[in-house]
Amino acid sequence: MSRKRTGRDFRELHIWIDEPKEELGIDHHSKRHFWSRSTEKEIVEYWNKKEDGIGKIAVEEWLFHIALDNLFILFKKVEYNNPMKEKTNFLSFGFPGGDFVYYEDGKHENEIMKRIFEIIKEGKKQ
Numbered sequence: 001m002s003r004k005r006t007g008r009d010f011r012e013l014h015i016w017i018d019e020p021k022e023e024l025g026i027d028h029h030s031k032r033h034f035w036s037r038s039t040e041k042e043i044v045e046y047w048n049k050k051e052d053g054i055g056k057i058a059v060e061e062w063l064f065h066i067a068l069d070n071l072f073i074l075f076k077k078v079e080y081n082n083p084m085k086e087k088t089n090f091l092s093f094g095f096p097g098g099d100f101v102y103y104e105d106g107k108h109e110n111e112i113m114k115r116i117f118e119i120i121k122e123g124k125k126q
């Protein structure tokens, strides 16, 4: 996804973001997974040393990573809290043929939710 968005895979960046996982498990989100001026500065400086001007793109990738992680946690919470019920204020996200995050904030019948996920899956395959 990073490569498609930026032309680079930023593998090193994503590994660095999730590195505290080995020590902290699920609580690794308490490190490097929220925006702060100091982490942004650290990323910009590190990546600009590799290639001048790439730091700001690395910051976008970092924010994209943590946004998706948090959306995923929300998604799981909503699912867990509403196992059999109609989903309300449901948040969906995906990449239907594009490289952006979108969400819908609303109420859908289960049949509509199923169709939304089918469309998202089809989009991911492209």
Ligand SMILES: [Zn+2]
Residues within 6 Å of the ligand: 017, 018, 033, 065, 066, 069
């Ligand atoms: Zn992560």
